[in-house]
Amino acid sequence: MPECLIWKMLSKGLRQGSFLIESGHWIIEDYTSRWIKKAEDVEVIKFDKDVLLTLKTLEKEGFETYAAGNCVRDLVRGLPAYDWDLVTKATMGDLQKLFPKGEVIDGELPVMRIDFTYEVKGKDEDEPSHLEGAVLDIHHMEHGLREELENRGFTIDAMADNPERTFADPYGGREDIKKKLVRTIYDPDRMFKAEPIRMMEAVRLAAEMDYDLQKEVYEAIRVNWQLLMDYDVNAIRVQLERLLVSDHAGKGLNMLGGTGLMAVVLGEDVSNKMSKADMQAFHTVCKNIDKTKPVRARRLGLLYTALSKKRGYAAIERLNFDEKTKKQLLTAIDEMINIHFLIDDQTFKRYLHKHGLEMYNYLHNLSKAQRIVYDQPSNKIEARNYFMQVIQSNHEPVFTEDLVIDANDIMEAGITDSPERAEELLDLVVSEVHKNSKNNQRDILLKAAKKYSKNKFAAKTRYVKWIK
Structure with a gap:
């Protein structure tokens, strides 16, 4: 394995004695003691004032409610949270009564969204305005908090907090945050067989936070990556795009290569047949991509232009990109030399x-x-x-819409009766203003249109500079 693909976690070592093996599954030894922590046992998590007011409103009405997921993870990491999630025993009907201005977003599971953001104007004309506040999504908690957190997949996402109740961390998420480790809630081999997309999610999380994969997670991905070969490519693409715009995309790409998941992204034929030049370009991208702006289409372009044309075309076709992105990527492969x-x-x-x-x-x-x-x-x-x-x-003319004539002028001049042919001729005569912007005159352009309509050779060689 290349040195760049050997993760720091292999040399760091893992904490011993934290797990027991039972029936083939990893069980957290001190589960009960970690399940509920008293507020004084953990650092205080600062809630957004509007989110906290919403939580208190639900609690006052008798609905058990917690902040959970990414917002808690970010706050434990010492980062601000802007996107908040509350899980509550209140039903959607209850939520609509309590928060009539909330937006109900229908999906597999309906969510109520409340936008608490507000515009803050700059201190002077040179400072742009910006948004502050929070966007809150409220989900109905069908069962208890324990069952809710069991579905989160990774320990660092399986934490919840209610300042008036408890801080729940049943799987040691705070400890894994301290270790900068991505670890699954239960046996990763079993999880990845049940939910293969979690393998891409694990690498994406590592890339977003500059974390390492737990050794068992890493090895389980290496064993199970082929489960994603026939998986929904749209879900794979979403994880790839989120990885590429992360702060540590290069690390994520390296992990995709080391675990076998690069074959899932590019296709096995492409991944297995990468040339020496392809591999060298790929490793250069891994090394330096984080120095570039985290723009989705741009970083996708960096990935796919590292491949030869034939392999690049095939890799782009695999992930079912939207038409605009697909065109950008295919054009990039063709044009980055030109x-x-x-x-x-x-x-x-x-x-x-x-x-x-x-x-x-x-x-x-x-x-x-x-x-x-x-x-x-x-x-x-x-x-x-x-x-x-x-x-x-x-203000020099470049495009047909910059010209002083249009297709109707060409038809009115009797050069052609066909609107389609008039558009074609208009596209040809734009070459006259490319040669000299002063040629953007009606008589010059109509004369050129007449010439190109009669002389195919002149039309084809319109950009050629003839030497006498």
Whole structure:
């Protein structure tokens, strides 16, 4: 195994004596003592005032209620929480009576959402306004708190708190946070066989928090990763995208490679046939991706452009991306070399017109990210920035909508009777303003449209500079 894929957890060692093996499952030895902690035994968790008021309102009405999940995990880690979850014995009908302004979000399990965010204006004109407060989701707790936390999957997510009742940590989540360890609530092999997507979730959590996988979790993923090969690719894609925009995406990608899960992401044929150049590029991405801005489509582009074209195309097809993202990624594989050869304003304008401003911006920003990852010179990027600045400063025409004529003008001039052909000719004559922005004149453009309508060779060679 490559050195970069050997996790720190293997050398740190694991705490001994915390578990007993019973019927093939891992059992927490001091379960009962950890189940309920008195408030004075744990550090005080600071609740958002509106969330706390909501909790107290529910408690006053006789409904047992706790904050649970990610918000508690973040607060235990010493981080602020903005997205809050309450679990309560109140039914959705009860919630609607108590909080009539709450939004009911229908899904597999209905949730009431209450938005407590508010805008805070900057201190002066140069400081932008921002949102503060909390977004609260309230879930009905069908059974007791114990059963609710059992479904959380990982110890660090299986904590709950009610300042007026108890802090519940039945699986040692606070201890694992101190150790920076991702550990499952029960035997990981059994969990991953029952819920294979938890394997991707485990790596994603490690990437988000810079944690390590518990040795048993890591080994269980290596044994069971193939269970995800026929799993819902949409669920896999969601976990991958969340991993890529995390603070430690490089670590997460390394873990995907070390556990076998990279085959789940890219496909077995792609993963097993990566060339030496592919592997070198992939490891460079792992090493430096965290230095780039955590933009979803951009970091996806960094991952897929590390592959050769053929393997990149196949990997992109596997995860069923939305059409916009798919087009961005496929174009990136085709164009990340070409974008470096825009040597003058004419070739730049032609490229901009061909791909459109939105796609160009994506490719340009991906190129900037690649410069960081692969430690490339910045002169090509600076040249493109200069070309764009000149266009914007001088309001130079680049696209058909910038022209002084449109398809109707071409038809009215008698050049063609077909609207489709008129649009085609309009797309050809834009080359005239790419050569010289002063050519954006009605007579010059109509003359060019007439020439290109009659002379296919002239149309095909419209960007060629002939030498006498």
